[in-house]
Amino acid sequence: MYSVNSLHSNFEKGDVYLSDSISNLLGIILKFPMPWILTGAGISTESGIPDFRSPGTGLWEKVDPMVYSSVEGLLRDPKAFFSYGRDNIVNVLQAQPNTGHVVLGNLQQLGMIGPIVTQNIDDLHRRGGSDHFYEVHGHFRSASCMNCSNQLPMDELINKLDQGEIPPLCWDCGGILKPDVVLFGDMMPSDYQEASLLANTCQTVPKLMIVIGSSLTVSPVNYLPLEFNRIVIINNTPTETDYRAELVIREQIGPVMGKLWEEILDLNEGQPPDPLPPGFNFGIMVAYLDNEVRFLQNQKFRPSVSLDSLSKHFGVVQSDIKTARSIIAQSPLPPRQPLERAILDFYLQEINRMEYEIDSLLSFMGIPFQDEQSRLPKLISDYYNESLRALTTYTRQENVLPEIAEKMAVRAAGNYDFWSSAHLILGLAPPAKEELEKLKKIVSDRGVKADLQL
Numbered sequence: 001m002y003s004v005n006s007l008h009s010n011f012e013k014g015d016v017y018l019s020d021s022i023s024n025l026l027g028i029i030l031k032f033p034m035p036w037i038l039t040g041a042g043i044s045t046e047s048g049i050p051d052f053r054s055p056g057t058g059l060w061e062k063v064d065p066m067v068y069s070s071v072e073g074l075l076r077d078p079k080a081f082f083s084y085g086r087d088n089i090v091n092v093l094q095a096q097p098n099t100g101h102v103v104l105g106n107l108q109q110l111g112m113i114g115p116i117v118t119q120n121i122d123d124l125h126r127r128g129g130s131d132h133f134y135e136v137h138g139h140f141r142s143a144s145c146m147n148c149s150n151q152l153p154m155d156e157l158i159n160k161l162d163q164g165e166i167p168p169l170c171w172d173c174g175g176i177l178k179p180d181v182v183l184f185g186d187m188m189p190s191d192y193q194e195a196s197l198l199a200n201t202c203q204t205v206p207k208l209m210i211v212i213g214s215s216l217t218v219s220p221v222n223y224l225p226l227e228f229n230r231i232v233i234i235n236n237t238p239t240e241t242d243y244r245a246e247l248v249i250r251e252q253i254g255p256v257m258g259k260l261w262e263e264i265l266d267l268n269e270g271q272p273p274d275p276l277p278p279g280f281n282f283g284i285m286v287a288y289l290d291n292e293v294r295f296l297q298n299q300k301f302r303p304s305v306s307l308d309s310l311s312k313h314f315g316v317v318q319s320d321i322k323t324a325r326s327i328i329a330q331s332p333l334p335p336r337q338p339l340e341r342a343i344l345d346f347y348l349q350e351i352n353r354m355e356y357e358i359d360s361l362l363s364f365m366g367i368p369f370q371d372e373q374s375r376l377p378k379l380i381s382d383y384y385n386e387s388l389r390a391l392t393t394y395t396r397q398e399n400v401l402p403e404i405a406e407k408m409a410v411r412a413a414g415n416y417d418f419w420s421s422a423h424l425i426l427g428l429a430p431p432a433k434e435e436l437e438k439l440k441k442i443v444s445d446r447g448v449k450a451d452l453q454l
């Protein structure tokens with residue numbers, strides 16, 4: 001694990017510069033396809049929105065959250081709640097997305113990251129170009145009646161406040177109108193459950209969550225990273241979850257994300273990349289292997305399984321390595337841009353590194369070679385089926401965005417193509433026709449508008 005406090009600090013592992021961390025970060029993003037992102041207040045401080053808990057500048061040092069940010073406070077003293085709230089809402093809505101939001105938006109458009117879960121209510125992910133996000137603490141775009149759930153745009157609520165209507169009241173039932181954010185004492189919105197459900201459908205390949213600008217102290221959101229096998233943390237102060245992280249970057253978020261984007265541009269020879277093709281799935285094999293190799297490394301001094309099953313496990317992983325290499329080397333999707341070529345080269349390097357690790361482990365532990373079948377063909381078909389489950393889960397949500405459903409359907413079709421061509425390369429039987437029918441059925445049953453070109 002690398003940790004960076006500043007550009008030129010000394011650590012027990014020697015000098016680690018930010019650029020090394022950025023390369024590590026990019027490598028991890030490529031290795032664990034479609035990582036999820038969790039963002040907190042720290043990503044928006046560079047847009048001029050104060051966070052809550054930073055010593056000296058945090059909002060909760062200046063105002064009492066129980067007066068200004070709780071249901072109880074609102075009901076007890078609506079004047080205090082809304083007079084502070086009005087200025088706060090206006091400030092937040094005037095803020096502009098910063099480099100962090102924009103780079104995440106770009107990465108999502110390229111198909112390099114999965115959904116974003118945010119604790120922020122500032123609407124800056126949407127305005128920064130992201131389309132698939134979960135606002136688990138609500139947002140400042142609208143307000144709703146606490147009694148009948150009538151909804152109105154936030155600027156109309158501000159108008160009411162400016163005309164002295166405090167508390168602002170529902171035009172139908174006279175209930176209090178409350179911004180659509182989660183206050184202390186509120187239930188979590190459907191976004192939270194939907195994000196957890198969707199994250200849970202991804203089980204085939206070890207999954208990664210990148211936590212950005214969150215101190216991970218607010219429950220229940222801080223439990224979400226526990227559902228992921230690997231974690232990266234980018235935050236300028238330590239968090240309680242750092243010990244679990246693959247990589248910790250303790251820096252301002254804007255510069256980190258800006259440098260990450262520069263690195264991606266470099267890989268694409270300076271040109272802004274086009275989205276990766278929907279079936280560009282080679283990373284699932286690398287992520288899977290990375291986990292297997294890590295397991296075997298942990299057996300080096302204290303094996304947790306019998307020597308015989310360890311020997312079988314080594315045999316499988318050796319066979320997986322050869323299988324992954326032949327699929328990547330004969331890429332069923334010829335790279336259309338320098339970025340794709342660079343990613344494939346990176347995967348081949350990773351596979352060579354893992355092969356070397358496995359060979360050294362085998363000779364260190366004195367384990368004989370055992371010829372085994374690769375598990376990758378099954379992993380590839382499982383991954384297609386998982387993308388069908390994800391599409392079904394997504395389209396059952398409360399707020400389904402047609403363009404996200406379409407993207408997920410197109411990606412599932414890409415996973416099917418990947419399956420077909422990978423099996424062709426390996427000389428295995430192609431998927432049965434019924435497999436594709438499953439996707440077509442979901443698309444028509446759920447009313448997804450997608451040109452699948454099948």
Ligand SMILES: [Zn+2]
Binds near residue numbers: 145146147148170174
């Ligand atoms: Zn009402």
